[in-house]
Amino acid sequence: MLRLSRKGQYGVRAMFEIARGHGNKPVPIKEIAERQAVSVAYLEQILxxxxxxxxxxxxxxPGGGYVLSKKPEDVSISAILNELEGPVAITSCLDPEEGCVRVDGCVTYMxxxxxxxxxxxxxxTVTLKNLLTGTLFKKADKRLKKSA
Amino acid sequence: MLRLSRKGQYGVRAMFEIARGHGNKPVPIKEIAERQAVSVAYLEQILxxxxxxxxxxxxxxPGGGYVLSKKPEDVSISAILNELEGPVAITSCLDPEEGCVRVDGCVTYMxxxxxxxxxxxxxxTVTLKNLLTGTLFKKADKRLKKSA
DNA sequence: AAAATACCTTAGTAAAATTGTCAAGTATTA
DNA sequence: TAATACTTGACAATTTTACTAAGGTATTTT
Incomplete structure (x- = not known):
């Protein structure tokens, strides 16, 4: 349950690839598509x-491609998924575009x-930088190093 | 994104209805169906x-219906959703039944x-008892009362 | 200038998942 | 024994997902 669509998954991985090239040359879409084994056409929609x-x-x-607008540490996974699939809305009544039908006594709303x-x-809390360095929990890691 | 299926939502609400009658008479499926505006036939599959x-x-x-097997405080939302939709698996590579294809260097796995x-x-951490009493965060509430 | 590279946009579509309905039962008790 | 209530399996409608296809635009190198 609660599965993330492939579009979202591809998007995060694509952003990771672009982040890898941050500071160097732009990353062409063809390269990303090959690494992910996805068609260029589909990736184009996502990017x-x-x-x-x-x-x-x-x-x-020629020599073009995609580049991050911000630094890797300033791009969160939340921002990426928000752009691709809209905000997290476990139920339709929490979707800004739909709204709740049964206003009265919705016990599960909260x-x-x-x-x-x-x-x-x-x-x-998770950014592209975390993915690049492999440190998912920055603060936790710092605490560990301090106490070590 | 990350939407929960209606089946899961109905399931939780149905369990809530059954929990409301805990200690009293069994709750007939017809009553649950009416309260939720779902067909009896569909609810039958879920229950x-x-x-x-x-x-x-x-x-x-006659006079029959459904009854909780345990006390409301011993039934978590996790247990309900697990039964209806299997474990939380954000991606297919985390699904016990599918497994990961690209073993090498999956940066987003973690x-x-x-x-x-x-x-x-x-x-x-959330149980039917919490839904019944309207206290979603039992511990947080207790802390608040203490400090007040 | 023109050819090559690479991005841009919209429309459509096949497969899969979701969300149910329908029919024909079985079990229990007033 | 009739009424109530649960049980099961098949299947159909709808929606979402995950793409494919096709034609176009912008930029740079030669």
């Missing part, structure tokens, strides 16, 4: 959304809302 | 799964695994 969201910029022409907030809070 | 999972028992004959664990940890 297009991320571009419209301002997370990446594109450089046209449950799903809380869960959604927990999830997003976690995803906001 | 059947929950019954096979040992979360509820059924009482046949990310999705950690997220899944966070989610399940939260859902294990």
């Amino acid at each position: 297009n959304k991320l571009k419209n969201g301002g997370l990446i910029r594109s450089v046209k022409g 449950l799903w809302k809380s869960l959604g907030e927990k999830i997003d809070a976690f995803l906001r | 059947n799964k929950l019954k096979n999972g040992g979360l509820i028992r059924s009482v046949k004959g 990310l999705w695994k950690s997220l899944g664990e966070k989610i399940d940890a939260f859902l294990r």
